[in-house]
Amino acid sequence: MQNNVISTTEFITPAQLLAHWQGHRHLTRRVVEAFPEDKLFDFSIGGMRPFSELVLELIRLTIVGAHGTATGQWKDVEELYAGDTKPTTKAGILRFWDDATALLNEQWPSIRPERWQEMDAALGQYEGKVYSIMLYWLDNENHHRGQGYVYLRALGIEPPFFWDRGQGNW
Amino acid sequence: MQNNVISTTEFITPAQLLAHWQGHRHLTRRVVEAFPEDKLFDFSIGGMRPFSELVLELIRLTIVGAHGTATGQWKDVEELYAGDTKPTTKAGILRFWDDATALLNEQWPSIRPERWQEMDAALGQYEGKVYSIMLYWLDNENHHRGQGYVYLRALGIEPPFFWDRGQGNW
Numbered sequence: 001m002q003n004n005v006i007s008t009t010e011f012i013t014p015a016q017l018l019a020h021w022q023g024h025r026h027l028t029r030r031v032v033e034a035f036p037e038d039k040l041f042d043f044s045i046g047g048m049r050p051f052s053e054l055v056l057e058l059i060r061l062t063i064v065g066a067h068g069t070a071t072g073q074w075k076d077v078e079e080l081y082a083g084d085t086k087p088t089t090k091a092g093i094l095r096f097w098d099d100a101t102a103l104l105n106e107q108w109p110s111i112r113p114e115r116w117q118e119m120d121a122a123l124g125q126y127e128g129k130v131y132s133i134m135l136y137w138l139d140n141e142n143h144h145r146g147q148g149y150v151y152l153r154a155l156g157i158e159p160p161f162f163w164d165r166g167q168g169n170w
Numbered sequence: 171m172q173n174n175v176i177s178t179t180e181f182i183t184p185a186q187l188l189a190h191w192q193g194h195r196h197l198t199r200r201v202v203e204a205f206p207e208d209k210l211f212d213f214s215i216g217g218m219r220p221f222s223e224l225v226l227e228l229i230r231l232t233i234v235g236a237h238g239t240a241t242g243q244w245k246d247v248e249e250l251y252a253g254d255t256k257p258t259t260k261a262g263i264l265r266f267w268d269d270a271t272a273l274l275n276e277q278w279p280s281i282r283p284e285r286w287q288e289m290d291a292a293l294g295q296y297e298g299k300v301y302s303i304m305l306y307w308l309d310n311e312n313h314h315r316g317q318g319y320v321y322l323r324a325l326g327i328e329p330p331f332f333w334d335r336g337q338g339n340w
Contacts, residue, residue, distance in 0.1 A: 008284050008287055009283035009284050009286075009287075010180055010181070010286070010287070011180070011181065011182055011183070011184060011187060011286045011301055012181055012182070012286070012301045012305075013181070014181060016299075016301065016302075017181060020302065020305060024309070045215065045320050045323060045324050046320065046322075046323030046324040046325075046326070047323060048320065048323050113179035114178050114179050116179075116180070116181045116182070117178055117179075117180070126333075129186075131181055131182045131186065132186075132190065135182075135190060136333075138309075139194070139308075139312045140332070142309045142312035142313045142316065143312045143313075143315065143316035143319075143332055144316060145313065145316070146312065146313035146314060146315070146316030146317045147316045147317065147319065147320050149313075149317065150215050150216065150218065150317050150320040150321075151320075152216075153215060153216030153217060153218050154215050154216040155216075156216070162310070162313060163296075163306075
């Protein structure tokens with residue numbers, strides 16, 4: 001799916017980066033699954049958003065980010081996804097998640113190799129090199145999923161192992 | 171500090187990666203500072219470790235990881251750091267943190283460019299390419315710092331902005 005003609009001194013290839021991110025996404029999906037249906041939407045700590053809202057943010061950023069990185073055009077998620085962007089059930093969130101997974105896999109190979117070191121304004125407003133914009137999505141996912149772990153622990157539920165990115169059915 | 175003769179198609183250069191990680195580390199340091207002294211060591215949610223223990227893990231991984239990446243030798247932190255590796259005060263943790271910052275900056279330029287795509291066993295036991303080992307430290311930091319955000323919110327304390335990696339005094 002990816003151009004593999006790379007120098008051996010590259011830190012990470014685009015194909016490796018996609019696999020790395022999708023591995024994290026696979027883990028995040030399992031954290032969604034670990035939540036009881038009601039707690040996914042109404043449990044929170046210290047006035048924070050419930051995990052459903054954090055996850056919807058992650059899905060939006062994945063879809064908008066993949067498209068923006070590939071095309072240079074920053075569109076609203078509603079322009080890029082015909083399904084339900086505000087699901088109110090766990091099944092609906094997982095469907096949205098899986099569709100984002102497919103969209104990310106579809107867009108990734110069309111990202112030009114020199115794109116990562118170009119300047120852009122993510123979502124039309126946050127200036128930076130594209131690599132740093134892309135890493136923001138990944139870092140933000142680790143950040144919010146870590147918060148989901150605390151919610152699960154507070155609910156007495158053991159979360160999946162952080163290191164287990166088993167490349168399953170995504 | 172870093173060899174800048176790179177192709178323009180590289181996703182991220184080693185110098186950019188160091189700056190990215192140190193930006194995150196700067197933010198994590200500010201999260202440590204935001205904790206009241208006692209809560210840093212005794213507050214937890216759902217049976218999790220207090221934030222002090224999460225941070226000591228991050229510091230150990232930074233020191234051991236930087237040295238292991240640079241040299242291929244995986245040593246215990248006590249072999250690499252002459253100071254107090256089990257501080258019991260916030261000031262002690264911050265001192266350990268800052269020393270790790272300096273050690274990371276010192277080691278980084280000696281990492282061979284082809285090192286990232288080599289196989290190794292992190293800490294002598296976790297096999298993978300070196301880039302994925304290095305990303306583990308970064309991802310793990312985002313994960314645990316996100317948990318620190320929940321602790322702070324539960325304590326009624328507003329954490330620093332996630333996106334503010336102001337390259338201050340690290």
